[in-house]
Amino acid sequence: MLMKKHLLQLYSTLLESPNQHSMVTMPERRSCSQLLVSLLCFVLVLDSTLxxxxxxxxxxxxxxxxxxxxxxxxxxxxxxxxxxxxxxxxxxxxxxxxxxxxxxxxxxxxxxxxxxxxxxxxxxxxxxxxxxxxxxxxxxxxxxxxxxxxxxxxxxxxxxxxxxxxxxxxxxxxxxxxxxxxxxxxxxxxxxxxxxxxxxxxxxxxxxxxxxxxxxxxxFSSFQTDDLPESASNLTSLMIGLNPLKKFNITKDVFPHLKELNLDGCTKDLVWAVGNKKFLQALTDLTIGGSYITFDTYTAMIQASGSLKRLELYNMNLVLVADVVEIACRIPSLQTLLLTEAELGTVDDKLLCACSKLTELKLPNDQLTNMSDHSLQSMTQLRILWLNNNHFSKLPVTIRELSLLEILDLSYNFLSKLDCLDFHDLKKMKSINLNSNRISSLQECLFETLLDLENLDIGNNSVFSVGDSFKVNLGKLELLNLQNNQLDVIYPGTFRNLSSLHKLNIESWQNYVVFHGAFEGLDNLQSLTLTLFEFTEELFMGLPQLKTLSLLMPVNVNHKISMQINTKPFTDLPHLKKLTVVIDGSHQLDISPDLLSGLRSLEILLAENFFKASVHLDTFRFTPKLKNLQIVHSDLSDLTPELFWYIPDLKELDLSNNKLKSLDFLAQAKLLALSVLKLSNNDLSVINETVFQFLPALRYLDLSDNPLTCECSNSGFMQWIQTNNQTQVVNGYQYICAFPVRLQGEHFLDFDVHSCWMDESFLCFISSTCLIMFVLLTSFIYHFLRWHLTYAYYLFVAFLYDNSRKKAGTPHRYDAFISYNVHDEAWVYRELLPVLEGQQGWTLCLHHRDFEPGKAIVENITDAIYSSRKTLCVISHHYLQSEWCSREIQIAR
Missing domain, CATH: 3.80.10.10 (Ribonuclease Inhibitor)
Known part of the structure; x- marks a missing residue:
């Protein structure tokens, strides 16, 4: 890993603009870069995590x-x-x-x-x-x-x-x-x-x-130890609920270590037969339930163990609840009681009067609307109380008597108003959950006595103003959730006394105003989530330890708005490591290139629908430690490589859901440490695989849902997906062709690239070479062998002609064809013709007399020879020197 780091740093240095005093020439620089890329690839291939x-x-x-x-x-x-x-x-x-x-x-x-x-x-x-x-x-x-x-x-x-x-x-x-x-x-x-x-x-x-x-x-209709071998089991937890059990019988000590037993959902005919408490002496956690179980069965099951600490009762018959709870609470070791889906409606003074030793009580999903004023009076040891998922419209008064209570859960009820006395005497309280109620306001005195409170959740209510409710001394509060309320304004000093607060969430779908100084005093706050309509320079003053900031900027969906962010809102956040900015809705946003000024420790930036259509080249010059960058749903169509030169340590880049048409910007982006690249849902149709050569650390690539074209222009990328042994192209074998129309719906990697293997330039070279060679050969043949070819042609024609005449049986017109030179014409007429035609009576063919006018001379010669029974050649010096005479004797032969 150390070697890889040094190679990346050296390669980054070489890629920078050459210094005017450098002694390294550009060719040498290029050679060094190529060598380092090769070394990087070698090191990365050896990395087992690739x-x-x-x-x-x-x-x-x-x-x-x-x-x-x-x-x-x-x-x-x-x-x-x-x-x-x-x-x-x-x-x-x-x-x-x-x-x-x-x-x-x-x-x-x-x-x-x-x-x-x-x-x-x-x-x-x-x-x-x-x-x-x-x-x-x-x-x-x-x-x-x-x-x-x-x-x-x-x-x-x-x-x-x-x-x-x-x-x-x-x-x-x-x-x-x-x-x-x-x-x-x-x-x-x-x-x-x-x-x-x-x-x-x-x-x-x-x-x-x-x-x-x-x-x-x-x-299982029965569970009897008589059917089990004598050897003891080491089982500590047995869950056998929701079976049609009619009998549960333990007659021998086969479960000496059993601590947890679940028999929820038993039938009404269940027979419980555990004759000796020693058989379940280790049992501490029991879950039982069923609306048809009798009181005697409940009693026998609960009293089967003398060391029971936790009891859960589900779906009990309402008539039996009080008696069963009383029996359970008389067990000295019992600490936790959970009673759910019992349709109690209300809790009177008698139901829990015997439960004075309980430290934890859970009554969820019991349709509770009310508890009597003294229903919990006897529970002096209670530290945990769950009343979630009920129908309370106001906080039960009986809770005020629980002086040792530390955890209170009243989420998912119908509480609309809280009184100053509700929590006044609960000075040991550490956690209060009021999520998903109907609370509209918080009084100043509400939490003033809760000096040990660490966790407060008032999310998903209707609070429109917090007033001075947090200006009291809540010095130990670490988590405050005000998410999804109806806040209209956060005044300066609202959270000033929450010096130990680590996490604050005031995100809402409704716009509200945050004044300067709203976060004063939050010296230890590490995570902040809020909704903003505009940025100001002093907004985040007083947050020196903030490490995570999430901003939601809602926009009216009925019309576009124009916003300007020409300030430097983050200059007071030197330790911020993660920034999330989400804009919901259409907008026109003018973002200053100095927006991220001061974020020298930023490592993660998540921007959704924020950098609309473009990003200024100097945006990231203030964030040199950025490692994870997400710019999604932003309609980006083009990026320049200079944008990434300020963040050389970037490891993850997510540009999903944009409109990018090319990845050429990656070739010069100098992202040597980039290992994860997500580009799903863009407009990429043709991808040049050579850009990935400039990303030597890339090991994860997501190009899902892009309109890829299945043509030769993508053949290199197709081969790269299947052959590279470093980068995983996520779901690459499931990519679908978008173009051409005839291949739509086909798998991208099923395209046959064999037809694309012939390089076009090489094909042009071969074609032009063949053409030149053909012209040269033709010229050579014409100059040196034209007569030989002519002779061969007519010889072949003569052969065909001769065969056709023989087959047709055509008679000869002449007895002999006389082949002679024009210089010997006088001798032929004076000496030869009188003898052969006059005395012998032969019919002779003479070229000057019998050849057809206008016909090619070679064809006349051929016709004359094949129309004659014999050919007579008058050999003389002139004859031997004549080219045409030579042709005649050759054809005759």
């Missing part, structure tokens, strides 16, 4: 944990486990697919895998030895499949497995040796299956390391 393109999966790693490598293959319609899973993966998910079985070879070589998710598939068979190579696996999830039978050694090789989830299958049989190899198993989930009897789970309970067993929603 990723690559997978056909049906995405690949991610963590800089904080170098060993963490996650492969995610969810929702791809897979029918088999993908074969290209990297062998250095530590987490693998093939959930939500259509995989039918897991074969022995599917997971071979994945020895580093620690977590495996195969839920929501159609797996009905797991081949023996399928998990043999997964010796380091800790968690496996096989929920929501079609498994019916767990066979011997099904989980062979999983010696380090701790958590096995098999819920929502169709399991009805478990082999005695199914879990034999699970030497480290702690938790097994078998809920929502078809198990019927205790004997079915003996192979599970016999595992000595098992601590938690979940059996919800099966078909």
């Amino acid at each position: 990723s690559f393109s997978l056909k049906n999966c995405s690949y991610s790693s963590s800089e904080e944990d170098a060993e963490y490598i996650m492969v995610e293959c969810e929702r791809h319609g897979l029918t088999v486990v993908p074969p290209d899973i990297p062998q250095n993966a530590t987490t693998l998910s093939v959930a939500v697919n259509s995989i039918v079985q897991i074969n022995r070879t599917d997971l071979q070589g994945l020895s580093r895998l620690k977590s495996l998710r195969c839920d929501f598939n159609l797996i009905s068979h797991i081949e023996s030895g399928a998990f043999t190579d997964l010796g380091n696996l800790i968690i496996i999830v096989l929920n929501n499949n079609k498994l019916t039978y767990l066979v011997d050694n099904m989980f062979l090789g999983l010696s380090k497995l701790e958590d096995l989830s098999l819920s929502s299958n169709q399991i009805s049989l478990i082999s005695p040796l199914a879990f034999q190899s699970l030497n480290s198993i702690k938790s097994i989930h078998l809920g929502l299956n078809n198990l019927h009897q205790v004997a079915d789970i003996i192979p599970v309970l016999s595992n000595p390391t098992l601590k938690t067993l979940v059996l919800f929603h099966n078909n």
